[in-house]
Amino acid sequence: MAKKVGVIRFLGTNCDFDILKWVQNKGQNSEFIWHEDQFNTQDFEALILPGGFSYGDYLRCGALAARSPVMKSVNEFAKQGKPVLGICNGFQILCEAGLLPGALIRNDSLRFKDEWAQLRVVNQKSYFGEKLNPDQKIQLPIAHGDGRFYADAETFKKIQDQNCVWLKYEKNPNGSMADIAGVTNAQGNVFGLMPHPERAQFSWMGSTDGDFFL
Amino acid sequence: MKCFVKVMPREVILDTQGRVVETHLKKQGFKIEQCRIGKMIELDLTVQTPDEMAAEVQKMMLAGLYNPLIEKYEILNG
Numbered sequence: 001m002a003k004k005v006g007v008i009r010f011l012g013t014n015c016d017f018d019i020l021k022w023v024q025n026k027g028q029n030s031e032f033i034w035h036e037d038q039f040n041t042q043d044f045e046a047l048i049l050p051g052g053f054s055y056g057d058y059l060r061c062g063a064l065a066a067r068s069p070v071m072k073s074v075n076e077f078a079k080q081g082k083p084v085l086g087i088c089n090g091f092q093i094l095c096e097a098g099l100l101p102g103a104l105i106r107n108d109s110l111r112f113k114d115e116w117a118q119l120r121v122v123n124q125k126s127y128f129g130e131k132l133n134p135d136q137k138i139q140l141p142i143a144h145g146d147g148r149f150y151a152d153a154e155t156f157k158k159i160q161d162q163n164c165v166w167l168k169y170e171k172n173p174n175g176s177m178a179d180i181a182g183v184t185n186a187q188g189n190v191f192g193l194m195p196h197p198e199r200a201q202f203s204w205m206g207s208t209d210g211d212f213f214l
Numbered sequence: 215m216k217c218f219v220k221v222m223p224r225e226v227i228l229d230t231q232g233r234v235v236e237t238h239l240k241k242q243g244f245k246i247e248q249c250r251i252g253k254m255i256e257l258d259l260t261v262q263t264p265d266e267m268a269a270e271v272q273k274m275m276l277a278g279l280y281n282p283l284i285e286k287y288e289i290l291n292g
Contacts, residue, residue: 060281067278096281103283106230150227152283175228 004029006044008074008090010065011035014052015087015198022198023048026214035065038073046083046127047074049090051143051196061104061146062092071097083127084190085213088144091182091192100185100192101159102151108175112145116206117195118170119181123163128191129184131212132167138209140195142173147194149176149183162186167193215259215267218290221280222252255279264291 005023009016009032016032023030033039033047035054054065065071071093078084078099086094094100107113121136123129132138151159156177159165167182174194182193197210223229229250236249257274261267271289280287 059279063278063281096278103281105227105284108228108230110230110234150284152226155283 004031004044006031006033006039006047008033008047008049008070009035010052010054010068010093012052012054012056013050013089015050015196016052018196018198019048019050019087022201022210023214025201028214033070035068035070038069041073041077041080041082044077044082046085047077049074049084049086049093050198051088051090054089054093057146060096062089062094062096065089065093066096066098075099078185078190081187081189085128086190086192087196087198088147088194091194092146094190094192099190100183101155101164102149102177102180102183104146104194105148105150106146107144107148107173112143113147113173114143115141115173117142117173117181119167119195120170122165122168123184125166125184125188125191127189128213129166129188136212137170138212139200139207140197140209141199141206142195143199144174144194147174147176149180149194151177158186159183166191167195215261215264217257217259217267217271219255219257219271219275219279220252220288220290221255221285222250222287224284224286227284252285 007019092104119138121132164183166184168179169181172179184191197213200207200210232250239246
């Protein structure tokens with residue numbers, strides 16, 4: 001039976017339909033989940049938190065979304081070892097929720113970066129990272145103002161020791177620590193990245209490297 | 215009962231906004247060493263005593279009003 005992927009929508013999420021179509025194009029079922037609802041973790045095989053500007057980026061990017069009712073279920077889902085992927089604002093939300101290490105702060109250039117990024121795979125992971133091999137180069141678009149990955153010394157050491165670095169930029173666009181573009185949790189079932197794989201589905205989009213993630 | 219919470223980026227964080235304003239002020243010839251920009255939160259609480267207020271604000275901060283990884287805060291009485 002095809003997998004069912006839950007796509008979580010917050011106020012201000014704006015890549016939700018792209019992701020729904022992306023998942024459906026891959027022959028999987030997908031369904032939206034509203035941020036005020038909670039869900040039965042048995043109903044889904046995987047979850048994706050899309051990008052956007054949840055709650056207008058008020059307080060801090062992802063801070064308010066990370067504390068909305070649906071996150072109780074997301075947390076439970078992640079604790080069961082099931083796969084969760086956060087893209088862009090979804091990545092910020094997962095960091096704010098404590099499901100991923102570190103934080104994402106304003107780009108060092110202070111500019112919103114909307115461009116193609118060349119990425120290098122650091123560690124192979126299961127689920128969303130299954131088809132990505134170490135040292136593989138891929139190209140995905142980025143579109144963010146707050147994508148500079150930051151971790152304090154202790155957190156950074158943990159990230160490295162536990163092989164949590166997933167993707168790195170070949171050319172750092174935002175001042176991210178150690179060129180980090182994506183990380184996972186220590187268990188390897190929660191994923192976050194700033195680039196947008198759902199915006200690289202077809203060759204007319206400029207790249208099909210999003211294929212590797214589903 | 216009112217209070218203000220000052221939230222500032224930690225020293226180790228490159229405060230890009232503060233840096234830009236700092237450069238701008240320096241270029242205008244102001245006598246300035248450094249500029250850092252944080253935020254001020256004004257809270258009007260339904261508590262009766264300063265102790266209750268401090269406890270309640272602390273709970274709110276831990277519930278997500280600040281991110282200890284990148285920010286520090288200070289409660290200022292209104």
